[in-house]
Structures are given as C-alpha cells and as structure tokens.
C-alpha cells in the first residue's frame with residue numbers, strides 16, 4: 102500500500118538526479134515527457150490508485166500532484182536558464198566592438214588611359230576646342246575615301262583593320278552622328294569596318310558644320326596589329342581647326358603649347374616632314390626622349406627612342422584641299438590644320454610604361470600604380 106508513496110518519493114529523487122546532468126533543451130523536454138507524459142512514470146503509478154485504501158488515496162494524489170508541479174517548474178526553470186546561456190554565447194561572438202576603426206571600402210580610380218585622355222581633353226578645351234565623338238563602326242567612305250585614301254592606296258596597308266561583313270543595312274542610330282540622315286547618306290554603299298583612326302570624325306563634323314571649326318575627337322580605334330607597342334584596339338585624340346587664314350605656324354603654336362603643357366615646359370620639340378593623304382604639307386611631331394633626355398644621358402643605349410634621342414608623338418598637317426572639296430568647303434576662303442595622337446603612347450611616355458599590353462590586362466597591381 103504505502104509502496105506507492107515510496108515509489109512517488111523515489112521517482113522524485115530519480116528526477117532530481119537525472120535533471121542535473123542535462124545540457125540541452127531537447128533533453129529536458131524528453132525527460133519531462135518520460136515523467137509526466139501519458140505513458141510516463143507518474144501516470145503508470147497513478148493508474149494503480151485502485152490499490153489504495155480510501156484514507157491513503159488523497160495523500161497519494163496530493164503527493165503525485167506536487168511532484169508533477171515540481172517537475173514542471175524545474176523543467177521550465179532549466180529551460181529558461183539554458184536558453185539564456187545560449188543567447189549570451191551567441192551575442193558575445195557577434196557583439197560589435199565599437200572602438201574598432203571602420204573597414205573602409207576600397208576606392209577605385211579611372212584607368213590610366215582614361216586619365217590621360219581626360220588630361221589631353223582638358224588642355225584643348227581650355228584653349229577653346231569643342232569635343233566631338235564619332236562612330237567606331239565606320240563606312241569605308243569616312244575612314245578612307247573621304248580622307249583621300251582611295252582603294253589600293255598604299256596608306257591602307259598601314260591601317261589594315263576589321264571589316265564588318267558586306268555593305269550592311271544600316272548602322273544603328275547610335276553609330277551615326279546625331280542629325281545625320283537615313284540609309285546610305287554619304288556612305289556611298291561602302292562596306293563597314295572598325296575605324297582605324299579618329300580622322301573620319303573630321304569629315305562628319307565638316308559635313309554638318311560650316312567653319313570656323315575648332316574641335317577634338319577622342320575615342321577608340323582598331324587595327325590588325327599586336328605586339329609590345331601595338332594592340333588591336335587603342336585610343337586616339339584627333340584635332341581639327343578650320344577658319345580663314347589658318348597657317349602652319351598656327352598648327353605649330355597650338356601643338357607646342359599642348360606638348361609643353363602635357364610633358365612639361367622643358368620638353369624639346371621637332372616637326373619632321375612626313376606624309377598623310379589627308380594633309381598637305383604633313384609632319385610628324387617628335388619630343389626629345391624623356392628617358393635618355395634626348396641624348397644627354399645614355400642615348401647610345403636607350404631602347405625607348407632606339408638611340409635616336411627623339412620620340413614620335415603625333416601626326417599633323419594642313420588639311421588637304423582634296424578633303425575640303427569632299428565636304429564642299431570653299432578652298433579660296435578657308436584653310437585649316439589637323440592632328441592626331443595615340444593616347445596609349447602618350448600615357449606610356451608620360452608614365453614610363455614599356456609595354457602597351459599592360460593597359461588591357463586588368464592586373465590590379467599595375468593599374469593601382471596610377
């Protein structure tokens with residue numbers, strides 16, 4: 102009879118022993134179910150109430166209820182405690198140390214080619230030049246024909262390029278200059294190609310505008326070329342000035358001003374006679390080698406200027422009458438000059454870079470230096 106009482110007492114002790122070793126909420130819930138669940142220890146004891154005398158029964162009932170309450174309360178207390186500990190551990194790991202210095206976002210900068218291009222633009226804009234852009238996919242007419250480079254002209258060999266299939270339907274609107282007409286106008290049905298120089302922009306602008314013109318045209322150009330000083334894509338800045346009474350001395354003056362500004366006032370310049378089909382007379386502009394200082398220092402070994410002491414930086418000349426005739430300008434009233442330079446070459450000379458391909462490898466260790 103009193104065995105049920107002893108059993109309940111024992112059950113209480115067992116529970117007290119079992120509960121101390123529990124470390125996880127799931128374990129506690131499991132133990133709670135083992136004791137208080139429908140098939141749990143306490144229920145199986147209570148199912149034997151019939152064995153009790155009438156006097157004993159209330160006592161056993163009372164004991165069972167109080168054990169049940171104890172187990173429930175103890176389990177709840179332990180669960181709360183464990184949850185608290187877990188939360189503490191978690192927040193401890195994640196807590197921010199507000200005294201740490203912030204993690205700055207790495208800051209990018211413009212590509213060296215873009216930097217140099219903008220520097221060139223800035224100098225010319227500063228002396229009154231306007232910036233124009235033209236399409237990179239050009240017709241044969243604008244890239245060669247209108248610039249007095251007919252088919253089979255040897256000058257085309259130096260500028261072998263990429264052709265864009267047969268005479269196409271129509272380059273999209275974005276490829277043509279604003280305000281230009283529709284299909285075929287000025288294209289003369291010629292095939293399309295990736296422009297080999299920025300000189301076609303001269304033609305586009307002169308077709309649209311009457312003199313005076315004072316413009317530069319920066320942009321990408323393409324040639325079938327690839328070595329340490331040539332990449333299939335590179336950048337040029339073109340210049341064109343057309344007005345009444347423009348002379349070669351004006352060309353010299355503007356380019357001297359520009360090169361002094363770009364390379365520094367001490368740079369030496371040389372205008373060397375040359376040939377371009379779209380300028381007459383034509384010249385190439387050299388600067389005194391900035392690596393061997395134009396022969397003053399180790400010129401006999403300088404690889405950059407190939408021991409000459411001079412570096413070629415741009416082509417230029419007075420706009421050829423053949424070009425003016427194409428765009429319908431009156432040769433008796435106006436004259437002008439044009440020039441063109443390679444931006445990568447200017448950047449290499451200014452920044453001391455010896456391989457043009459470095460610009461396009463996207464190696465952050467290289468780019469970071471500029």
Ligand code: PHE
Nearest residue numbers: 298300377416417439440441
């Ligand atoms: N377009 C020429 C080239 O790419 C450069 C040039 C431009 C020469 C304007 C004279 C006048 O080589």
